[in-house]
Amino acid sequence: MSLPTHFTLNTGAKIPAVGLGTWKSKPGEVRKAVAFALKDGYRHIDAALIYGNEVEVGQGIVDSGVPREEIFLTSKLWNTDHPDVAAGLEKTLKDLGVDYLDLYLIHWPVRLVPNDSHPLLPVNPDGTRAVDRSWDMKETWRQMEAVYKTGKVKAIGVANWSTPYLEDLEKSWTVVPAVNQVELHPLLPQHDLREWCHKRGILLEAYSPLGSTGAPIASDPAIQAIADKYKVAPAAILISYHVNRGDVVLPKSVSEGRISSNRHLVSIDKEDLDVLNGLAAQGKAKRINTPLWGFDLGFADWYGPIKKE
Numbered sequence: 059m060s061l062p063t064h065f066t067l068n069t070g071a072k073i074p075a076v077g078l079g080t081w082k083s084k085p086g087e088v089r090k091a092v093a094f095a096l097k098d099g100y101r102h103i104d105a106a107l108i109y110g111n112e113v114e115v116g117q118g119i120v121d122s123g124v125p126r127e128e129i130f131l132t133s134k135l136w137n138t139d140h141p142d143v144a145a146g147l148e149k150t151l152k153d154l155g156v157d158y159l160d161l162y163l164i165h166w167p168v169r170l171v172p173n174d175s176h177p178l179l180p181v182n183p184d185g186t187r188a189v190d191r192s193w194d195m196k197e198t199w200r201q202m203e204a205v206y207k208t209g210k211v212k213a214i215g216v217a218n219w220s221t222p223y224l225e226d227l228e229k230s231w232t233v234v235p236a237v238n239q240v241e242l243h244p245l246l247p248q249h250d251l252r253e254w255c256h257k258r259g260i261l262l263e264a265y266s267p268l269g270s271t272g273a274p275i276a277s278d279p280a281i282q283a284i285a286d287k288y289k290v291a292p293a294a295i296l297i298s299y300h301v302n303r304g305d306v307v308l309p310k311s312v313s314e315g316r317i318s319s320n321r322h323l324v325s326i327d328k329e330d331l332d333v334l335n336g337l338a339a340q341g342k343a344k345r346i347n348t349p350l351w352g353f354d355l356g357f358a359d360w361y362g363p364i365k366k367e
C-alpha cells in the first residue's frame with residue numbers, strides 16, 4: 059500500500075504529510091536544517107514565534123532556493139498576542155521574511171498578560187504564569203477569522219485544544235479550524251479527540267512524534283519490536299504511524315542524516331497499527347509536553363479506549 063504524500067485541508071489546500079519541526083532548533087543550526095530539508099525534498103516547515111528562531115527559519119527558506127509558493131509554511135500566534143492577532147501575525151511575517159503563511163495556529167488556548175517580568179512568558183509576583191483565565195478564546199478565534207479573510211494566512215487552526223475547548227469554540231466559529239496540532243504518538247494516541255476532529259473535517263497534526271528531546275519513545279521495547287519486524291529504525295515507525303492513521307506528522311531534527319531519513323515512511327500493517335493504538339491503554343500512556351500554565355487544559359480522557367482503525 060502506498061502512503062499519501064499529502065492530505066487535503068478543509069480549505070481545499072494540500073498539506074504535505076511530513077513537515078520539519080523547528081522547536082529547540084537553535085539559531086545557527088536551524089537555518090542550515092531548514093535549507094537542507096527543503097533541498098532534500100521537504101515542502102512543509104512548522105515554525106512558531108515562541109521558538110525564537112523565525113528569522114533563521116526564514117533565512118533557511120531563502121538559502122534553499124525553493125520558491126516560497128512551493129513551501130507549506132505554518133506559524134503560531136503566541137499566548138501574549140491573543141488580544142491583537144493581526145499584530146502577532148505581523149511580527150511573525152516580518153521575522154520569517156514572507157508576506158503570507160499557509161497555516162496560522164493559536165498556539166495554546168491560554169492568554170498570558172504581558173508585564174515587565176518576561177516579554178513572552180510573563181509571570182505573576184508569586185512566580186506563577188500571568189494567565190488571564192477570563193479571556194474568551196472565541197474572541198481570539200474571531201480575530202483569526204478576520205486575518206484569514208485578509209489572505210495573509212491561507213488557513214487557520216489551533217494547537218493544544220482539547221474537546222471541551224473545541225466544543226466551546228464551535229458555538230461561534232464561522233470558519234472551522236483546518237487543523238488541531240497536538241502531542242500525538244503511540245503513548246498518547248488521543249483517539250477521542252481525533253474522532254471529534256475528524257467528524258468536523260479538522261485534520262490532526264502530530265507534534266513530538268518521537269517524544270521530543272532525545273527521542274525517548276524510540277527506545278520503548280514495543281516500538282523497537284515493530285521496527286525490527288519492518289527492518290527500520292524505531293523513529294521510522296513512530297513517524298510513519300501518523301501518516302498511516304491519516305494525520306500530519308512534524309518530526310524535528312537538525313541532523314542532516316535524520317532530517318533525510320525522517321521523511322521516508324513505512325506502510326504499517328493493520329495488526330501492527332492496532333498494537334500501536336493500544337499501547338497507551340495498556341498502561342504506557344504518557345504526555346511529555348506539559349507546560350505549567352497552572353490549570354487543566356481539558357485533556358482528561360487523553361488516552362481514551364483502544365480503538366481499531
Ligand SMILES: NC(=O)c1ccc[n+]([C@@H]2O[C@H](COP(=O)([O-])OP(=O)(O)OC[C@H]3O[C@@H](n4cnc5c(N)ncnc54)[C@H](OP(=O)(O)O)[C@@H]3O)[C@@H](O)[C@H]2O)c1
Nearest residue numbers: 079080081265266267268269270272273293309310311312
Ligand atoms: N504546538 C505545540 O505546542 C508544539 C509543541 C511541541 C512541538 N511542536 C512542533 O512539533 C515538532 C516536533 O516535536 P519536538 O521537537 O517536541 O520533538 P520530536 O520531533 O518528537 O523529537 C525531536 C528529538 O528527536 C531527535 N531526532 C530526530 N529525528 C531522529 C531520528 N530519526 N532518530 C533519533 N532521534 C531523532 C532530535 O534530535 P536532532 O535534532 O539532534 O536530530 C530531537 O532531540 C517541534 O519541533 C515543533 O515544530 C509543537
